Amino acid sequence: MEYEFRQLREEELPAWFDHLATVFAHVGREYFMNHWYQDPWANLAGIEVAVRQGEIAATVRTFQRAVHMGCAQVRMGGIGEVSTKEAHRRKGLSGRLLESALHNMWADKVGVSVLFTGNVAHYQRHGWEIVKAERWRYSGLPVTLPGAMDVQVRPINYAYDIESVAAIYDRTSAAFAGPLARSMPYWWNWLRAKHAKTLVAEKDGQILAYLLTNRREDQLQIEEFGVKPEAVGALIALMNAVLEPAADAPKSMLMPAALRQTLADALQALPTPPERNEQKIMCRVVNPVALAQQMRPVWVKRLQAAGWRGALVLDTGMGSCCLRMDDAGLNIGAAEQADAVDVPKATFSHEEFINLLYGNGDAAEIGRCTTPAARTAVQALFPAVIHTWWPADGF
Ligand SMILES: CC(C)(COP(=O)(O)OP(=O)(O)OC[C@H]1O[C@@H](n2cnc3c(N)ncnc32)[C@H](O)[C@@H]1OP(=O)(O)O)[C@@H](O)C(=O)NCCC(=O)NCCS
Numbered sequence: 001m002e003y004e005f006r007q008l009r010e011e012e013l014p015a016w017f018d019h020l021a022t023v024f025a026h027v028g029r030e031y032f033m034n035h036w037y038q039d040p041w042a043n044l045a046g047i048e049v050a051v052r053q054g055e056i057a058a059t060v061r062t063f064q065r066a067v068h069m070g071c072a073q074v075r076m077g078g079i080g081e082v083s084t085k086e087a088h089r090r091k092g093l094s095g096r097l098l099e100s101a102l103h104n105m106w107a108d109k110v111g112v113s114v115l116f117t118g119n120v121a122h123y124q125r126h127g128w129e130i131v132k133a134e135r136w137r138y139s140g141l142p143v144t145l146p147g148a149m150d151v152q153v154r155p156i157n158y159a160y161d162i163e164s165v166a167a168i169y170d171r172t173s174a175a176f177a178g179p180l181a182r183s184m185p186y187w188w189n190w191l192r193a194k195h196a197k198t199l200v201a202e203k204d205g206q207i208l209a210y211l212l213t214n215r216r217e218d219q220l221q222i223e224e225f226g227v228k229p230e231a232v233g234a235l236i237a238l239m240n241a242v243l244e245p246a247a248d249a250p251k252s253m254l255m256p257a258a259l260r261q262t263l264a265d266a267l268q269a270l271p272t273p274p275e276r277n278e279q280k281i282m283c284r285v286v287n288p289v290a291l292a293q294q295m296r297p298v299w300v301k302r303l304q305a306a307g308w309r310g311a312l313v314l315d316t317g318m319g320s321c322c323l324r325m326d327d328a329g330l331n332i333g334a335a336e337q338a339d340a341v342d343v344p345k346a347t348f349s350h351e352e353f354i355n356l357l358y359g360n361g362d363a364a365e366i367g368r369c370t371t372p373a374a375r376t377a378v379q380a381l382f383p384a385v386i387h388t389w390w391p392a393d394g395f
Helices: 010-023 029-037 093-107 120-124 158-173 184-191 229-243 257-262 288-305 350-357 372-381
Strands: 004-007 047-052 055-069 072-084 112-115 129-138 152-155 177-180 199-203 206-216 219-227 252-256 275-285 310-315 320-326 329-334 345-347
Touching: 004 093, 010 029, 010 047, 010 055, 010 072, 029 072, 047 093, 055 093, 055 112, 055 288, 072 093, 072 288, 120 275, 129 257, 129 350, 152 229, 158 184, 158 199, 158 206, 158 219, 199 229, 206 229, 219 229, 219 257, 252 257, 275 350, 288 320, 288 329, 288 372, 310 372, 345 372
Parallel strands: 072 112, 219 252, 310 345
Antiparallel strands: 004 047, 047 055, 055 072, 055 177, 112 275, 129 252, 129 275, 152 199, 199 206, 206 219, 310 320, 320 329
């Protein structure tokens, strides 16, 4: 009997939850129901299934999202719920569903796809590559960091504080590459339970910073922070509240590179240098032309600042796009439209390209550029920025 490959039907949702609970028995059905019902962008068209004799044998789900890339937002397809029942494995079902998800995302003008896995090889076969996100572990705690502002530190009151926290989030996250673009329904449905332990710093009735941490035995994990640029001292006050010397004070803390950069001066108070700890995320360019078009707001500014004019074919290792910058602005199209002979080219392996996109590569060092002008454009387009992913957005 052949497998049928198609999208899930609404009446099959209970059977789909059962399928996920069977394959991921340690996780349980409720987790996947929450993923579905708490997702404001949940969309049946994002669920691919392989069905045989009325039974779901395998599935892949695409989470419809967008990510901040500086002041641009790129459409992102998150891949999750990847599962094949044991009896149906090693027949290419999951691979076929992933390819189908990629095809749909491409048609839907999704720029990049992101996923989290311990099974890197399964996704590398279909084009995803590891992109690094640095975290840093500091020991030598407890400590009181210098430079704290005099603020009131209190637990978040979701209904009262959420608009202010969301505004701080947007501003903080837009400075980095990769954080999710969040909507108010997403804050309410997806994040509310996960953000229950958030602390806020308030002064004169204004929220200046927030901090979300998670304690794992002796280690404090900083999961997320946001701060108004002029109020870093408020964030330091929040840090001191969670690091407070006490009998059960944490002995070490793990923080994203974004926080290390934001608190660079205060962290010098710690007695030992931090150890690097890499979080591995997989990413794939899906539709390079759509990606470039979505990056346009930041790419225009960067090319203007570099005084760059001209044309460039950018090969992402997963397809190309053509950029043309003149007095009328930045025009982005398919590479096939470019005159292939005359246009300078910048060519990257896919792994090189996604690391450049996420700020992890030195644009002067990697890739192959056919002219010095192409190199200038690449250096302008891909400055070093910090790649950040907040755990609460995980899927
Ligand atoms: C990971 C998982 C989804 C793979 O599902 P699958 O349908 O077996 O995947 P595929 O068939 O596409 O590929 C699996 C393997 O079969 C091989 N394969 C594909 N078609 C094949 C065929 N016709 N004949 C023989 N082997 C085949 C692939 O090359 C791959 O080999 P490898 O793992 O040795 O490199 C499945 O094992 C699973 O559900 N695991 C538990 C849940 C899990 O870990 N999910 C991923 C979380 S991120």
